[in-house]
Amino acid sequence: MKRKGILLVLILILSAYLGYRYLNKGHRNINSENAVIEIESTEFYVSFKKDQALFNKNYLDKTVQLHGSITEIEGNGIILDAKNYINFKDSLTQEIKLKDQMTIKGRYVGYDDLLDQLKIDQASIVKE
DSSP: OHHHHHHHHHHHHHHHHHHHHHHSOOOOOGGGSOOSEEEEHHHHHHHHHHOHHHHHHHHTTSEEEEEEEEEEEETTEEEETTTEEEEESSOOOSOOOTTOEEEEEEEEEEEETTTTEEEEEEEEEOOO
């Protein structure tokens, strides 16, 4: 009887540990992932406008790489070509200016219909 109790406790502990590991997976490292698409930021926006459902099916929560011109700088983010808001994973240490051309890699998280912008987070600057 005592053996069954010990075995039951061990099974419960193992189940709890496996459940915890399943629910608390490690964070993604977007910088080390391959981009599913490499495209000009204006083309990225145009593709979204053509077919939003298909676009979201293909790119939502996926790593993308965009190239474009900086049209606005705000805090820890920039706006590329007025239609793609890029939020950087780390603070910007590189000196950037308006109208600079840059390539970024980040995770597409959705569309902000109020601002009419596509949102990219966990971004980093790709060295060319």
